[in-house]
Amino acid sequence: xxxxxxxxxxxxxxxxxxxxxxxxxxxxxxxxxxxxxxxxxxxxxxxxxxxxxxxxxxxxxxxxxxxxxxxxxxxxxxxxxxxxxxxxxxxxxxxxxxxxxxxxxxxxxxxxxxxxxxxxxxxxxxxxxxxxxxxxxxxxxxxxxxxxxxxxxxx
Amino acid sequence: xxxxxxxxxxxxxxxxxxxxxxxxxxxxxxxxxxxxxxxxxxxxxxxxxxxxxxxxxxxxxxxxxxxxxxxxxxxxxxxxxxxxxxxxxxxxxxxxxxxxxxxxxxxxxxxxxxxxxxxxxxxxxxxxxxxxxxxxxxxxxxxxxxxxxxxxxxxxxxxxxxxxxxxxxxxxxxxxxxxxxxxxxxxxxxxxxxxxxxxxxxxxxxxxxxxxxxxxxxxxxxxxxxxxxxxxxxxxxxxxxxxxxxxxxxxxxxxxxxxxxxxxxxxxxxxxxxxxxxxxxxxxxxxxxxxxxxxxxxxxxxxxxxxxxxxxxxxxxxxxxxxxxxxxxxxxxxxxxxxxxxxxxxxxxxxxxxxxxxxxxxxxxxxxxxxxxxxxxxxxxxxxxxxxxxxxxxxxxxxxxxxxxxxxxxxxxxxxxxxxxxxxxxxxxxxxxxxxxxxxxxxxxxxxxxxxxxxxxxxxxxxxxxxxxxxxxxxxxxxxxxxxxxxxxxxxxxxxxxxxxxxxxxxxxxxxxxxxxxxxxxxxxxxxxxxxxxxxxxxxxxxxxxxxxxxxxxxxxxxxxxxxxxxxxxxxxxxxxxxxxxxxxxxxxxxxxxxxxxxxxxxxxxxxxxxxxxxxxxxxxxxxxxxxxxxxxxxxxxxxxxxxxxxxxxxxxxxxxxxxxxxxxxxxxxxxxxxxxxxxxxxxxxxxxxxxxxxxxxxxxxxxxxxxxxxxxxxxxxxxxxxxxxxxxxxxxxxxxxxxxxxxxxxxxxxxxxxxxxxxxxxxxxxxx
Ligand code: FES
Ligand code: FES
Numbered sequence: 073x074x075x076x077x078x079x080x081x082x083x084x085x086x087x088x089x090x091x092x093x094x095x096x097x098x099x100x101x102x103x104x105x106x107x108x109x110x111x112x113x114x115x116x117x118x119x120x121x122x123x124x125x126x127x128x129x130x131x132x133x134x135x136x137x138x139x140x141x142x143x144x145x146x147x148x149x150x151x152x153x154x155x156x157x158x159x160x161x162x163x164x165x166x167x168x169x170x171x172x173x174x175x176x177x178x179x180x181x182x183x184x185x186x187x188x189x190x191x192x193x194x195x196x197x198x199x200x201x202x203x204x205x206x207x208x209x210x211x212x213x214x215x216x217x218x219x220x221x222x223x224x225x226x227x
Numbered sequence: 228x229x230x231x232x233x234x235x236x237x238x239x240x241x242x243x244x245x246x247x248x249x250x251x252x253x254x255x256x257x258x259x260x261x262x263x264x265x266x267x268x269x270x271x272x273x274x275x276x277x278x279x280x281x282x283x284x285x286x287x288x289x290x291x292x293x294x295x296x297x298x299x300x301x302x303x304x305x306x307x308x309x310x311x312x313x314x315x316x317x318x319x320x321x322x323x324x325x326x327x328x329x330x331x332x333x334x335x336x337x338x339x340x341x342x343x344x345x346x347x348x349x350x351x352x353x354x355x356x357x358x359x360x361x362x363x364x365x366x367x368x369x370x371x372x373x374x375x376x377x378x379x380x381x382x383x384x385x386x387x388x389x390x391x392x393x394x395x396x397x398x399x400x401x402x403x404x405x406x407x408x409x410x411x412x413x414x415x416x417x418x419x420x421x422x423x424x425x426x427x428x429x430x431x432x433x434x435x436x437x438x439x440x441x442x443x444x445x446x447x448x449x450x451x452x453x454x455x456x457x458x459x460x461x462x463x464x465x466x467x468x469x470x471x472x473x474x475x476x477x478x479x480x481x482x483x484x485x486x487x488x489x490x491x492x493x494x495x496x497x498x499x500x501x502x503x504x505x506x507x508x509x510x511x512x513x514x515x516x517x518x519x520x521x522x523x524x525x526x527x528x529x530x531x532x533x534x535x536x537x538x539x540x541x542x543x544x545x546x547x548x549x550x551x552x553x554x555x556x557x558x559x560x561x562x563x564x565x566x567x568x569x570x571x572x573x574x575x576x577x578x579x580x581x582x583x584x585x586x587x588x589x590x591x592x593x594x595x596x597x598x599x600x601x602x603x604x605x606x607x608x609x610x611x612x613x614x615x616x617x618x619x620x621x622x623x624x625x626x627x628x629x630x631x632x633x634x635x636x637x638x639x640x641x642x643x644x645x646x647x648x649x650x651x652x653x654x655x656x657x658x659x660x661x662x663x664x665x666x667x668x669x670x671x672x673x674x675x676x677x678x679x680x681x682x683x684x685x686x687x688x689x690x691x692x693x694x695x696x697x698x699x700x701x702x703x704x705x706x707x708x709x710x711x712x713x714x715x716x717x718x719x720x721x722x723x724x725x726x727x728x729x730x731x732x733x734x735x736x737x738x739x740x741x742x743x744x745x746x747x748x749x750x751x752x753x754x755x756x757x758x759x760x761x762x763x764x765x766x767x768x769x770x771x772x773x774x775x776x777x778x779x780x781x782x783x784x785x786x787x788x789x790x791x792x793x794x795x796x797x798x799x800x801x802x803x804x805x806x807x808x809x810x811x812x813x814x815x816x817x818x819x820x821x822x823x824x825x826x827x828x829x830x831x832x833x834x835x836x837x838x839x840x841x842x843x844x845x846x847x848x849x850x851x852x853x854x855x856x857x858x859x860x861x862x863x864x865x866x867x868x869x870x871x872x873x874x875x876x877x878x879x880x881x882x883x884x885x886x887x888x889x890x891x892x893x894x895x896x897x898x899x900x901x902x903x904x905x906x907x908x909x910x911x912x913x914x915x916x917x918x919x920x921x922x923x924x925x926x927x928x929x930x931x932x933x934x935x936x937x938x939x940x941x942x943x944x945x946x947x948x949x950x951x952x953x954x955x956x957x958x959x960x961x962x963x964x965x966x967x968x969x970x971x972x973x974x975x976x977x978x979x980x981x982x983x984x985x986x987x988x989x990x991x992x993x994x995x996x
Contacts, residue, residue: 103497
């Protein structure tokens with residue numbers, strides 16, 4: 073039976089009507105909120121393409137059921153991380169390093185890295201690699217992604 | 228994303244564009260330069276069709292209506308650079324319209340790393356022509372002869388008095404005029420280039436980083452429903468019965484659709500479609516016709532040769548035959564033989580395939596991430612029994628594909644489901660759909676024999692490979708063949724029986740001939756085994772193109788065997804290659820790579836050290852006079868206890884002719900190398916007797932951050948005197964042999980089967996001990 077629920081996405085309230093509280097957050101963000109940042113890659117929590125922040129923590133939205141999101145939880149997507157006018161340092165750095173090929177994984181890379189930089193503003197290369205170990209990129213953009221994160225951290 | 232259903236009328240569309248429009252065709256380009264036509268080959272628009280164009284609008288922007296797909300490689304930025312250069316226009320004022328069969332020309336297939344190498348030339352000529360027209364307009368306006376005018380920064384200026392200038396926008400005004408290629412405009416000389424040759428940032432990167440980019444997977448159409456497909460649990464299984472009551476409880480269910488063995492569920496919302504696809508109970512026939520994976524290569528080796536489809540000039544798959552191989556071998560001072568094996572690979576697109584179809588009585592619109600817009604449109608039209616003009620295909624960039632993933636197949640799913648419900652339907656394949664039903668890189672087995680004379684030089688080379696097609700798209704390698712649905716496994720599931728087009732042989736045989744000149748007594752044979760799909764063919768695992776289309780397998784064999792001969796001769800592998808005289812451009816990249824990597828000259832397999840970690844270096848090269856030349860040097864560390872191979876450092880020297888955008892070229896080289904290291908060390912499609920079983924990332928692991936090399940050093944040998952050549956594939960093709968040769972150097976044992984997994988390395992080490 074359809075129920076309505078309000079969640080907070082990128083600082084705004086979003087009302088959603090759902091039939092199934094177990095539905096993954098990913099589809100709310102993509103289809104109800106119309107966001108392009110979180111991407112569907114596997115739906116299995118294995119690739120990281122769907123990563124968003126929930127209360128500052130990186131979360132795989134493809135396996136996070138909507139039922140686990142409370143009214144006070146702050147969800148931030150790539151759109152909410154920064155904009156062309158107010159870019160996040162990582163967004164500026166990914167452009168400067170051209171750390172994109174097809175770009176399908178890049179949402180996850182930036183969101184995962186943003187959470188890392190919050191905890192650890194100047195991570196070493198091994199720390200960056202450890203933080204991104206479960207984010208997959210098929211285009212082989214890894215070295216550039218590391219360079220972009222280093223640049224964003226001011227090293 | 229607006230939708231027009233009106234019959235496509237490109238003439239009318241051009242008129243609506245306003246401004247100055249330069250139509251160009253390859254026919255005109257050819258008149259200007261036969262060499263350009265020969266070079267572009269099949270890749271230009273049809274010669275009788277004037278419908279490629281560059282439009283300069285009254286606000287001073289230039290738009291390229293491109294028939295080329297952008298696949299996330301940056302090639303469209305390169306095309307725009309070429310256009311901006313010849314127009315003398317700031318890069319910020321050029322725009323791109325991606326393929327849409329209502330608006331853009333047929334440029335056949337965007338593959339084989341050819342967007343820049345094949346398509347940039349006609350664009351260059353057309354843009355030069357547009358600039359000449361603008362100069363003529365300015366000459367009239369300013370009342371001076373054209374010779375006294377020059378262009379720059381989107382304006383025409385009087386040479387001797389810089390104050391008198393008129394912008395392109397002013398020249399175009401509110402008028403509309405069309406220009407054709409006359410052949411009188413001269414493109415710039417490479418030494419005049421200001422934009423071409425610069426590492427300009429790619430236009431798409433900011434959109435992707437700020438999430439404003441619209442991938443295929445993001446497109447929404449009014450009234451669109453969501454669907455998922457349910458595939459057979461075995462490649463040859465058929466539907467016995469569908470129990471629709473199993474999904475009666477799913478909210479939002481619109482319809483369960485079955486056309487022969489193509490089964491899908493259509494729902495209002497996406498998560499409903501996922502739930503319905505999971506819940507739907509389908510009874511299938513059983514089928515277990517695949518070989519035991521352990522015997523895969525023996526099975527392939529014993530398949531009968533497929534006789535159709537060979538090019539006339541290579542009957543029986545014989546690519547090269549020089550001298551007398553048998554007597555060369557028997558007279559050799561030393562002979563060796565080797566058998567090499569490579570597995571099937573997944574393309575592994577991070578985003579599974581997706582398409583939207585809107586099938587209505589008055590016409591069909593398809594949104595998709597194909598690489599062959601016109602061929603696929605024709606395939607869809609044939610599938611539906613419609614005229615081509617009734618189908619409009621709109622291209623949208625999807626996740627990187629690296630070849631033929633499910634991008635075309637998913638269109639048939641969408642078309643079938645939309646036809647059944649009379650609404651636009653979006654089909655998103657699951658990860659398992661993609662891994663289970665895409666067109667894999669084919670497995671290969673190859674046998675080599677070689678002989679050395681008493682001076683340690685190659686006296687005989689005999690190589691034979693047994694393989695499948697490298698190309699099974701809905702469009703054959705020549706536009707005139709058009710599109711055929713039979714190439715698509717989804718059409719096969721839906722009961723389409725007419726076979727698809729199959730390039731087979733030539734797509735995969737490519738460069739099996741080694742790059743060294745004048746090897747005496749040489750025989751190179753490609754034994755083609757025929758088309759293969761899950762639903763038909765001699766071995767029911769579907770194959771198609773993947774980055775390099777057979778070349779990585781060919782070069783793996785040729786360059787590993789070259790290394791084996793060098794080791795048998797007790798020679799340094801680079802010195803040995805140099806002795807067998809690669810062509811001049813090959814020589815240059817080999818020397819550049821060796822110098823940059825500080826190559827340690829010695830025979831391979833004699834690396835010093837006996838600790839837990841064994842270090843080695845390996846080399847591989849490829850190329851031809853008319854193509855990109857690459858030499859790659861790979862430095863590896865092999866853990867003798869765990870068997871884990873890590874590639875630590877890579878050096879690539881590449882000559883790909885004129886470099887349009889060095890930054891984008893480096894990005895492609897880095898990416899191709901990392902992806903190919905992943906394939907060399909880790910990847911292998913798994914299957915049981917019924918179906919492919921590597922359906923997710925845990926059963927098909929790819930390289931992760933902890934496994935990538937520390938460094939990829941790239942030397943680009945810029946050759947502005949040569950036309951631009953392929954970029955996306957060649958460097959990656961040096962990886963498999965380069966890494967395998969380095970592992971041999973490290974541990975002194977040769978491993979001839981990919982992937983170089985810890986198990987294989989440990990087995991090799993223990994075999995030695
Ligand atoms: S889509 Fe969520 S982890 Fe892959
Ligand atoms: S850039 Fe394509 S998957 Fe990472």
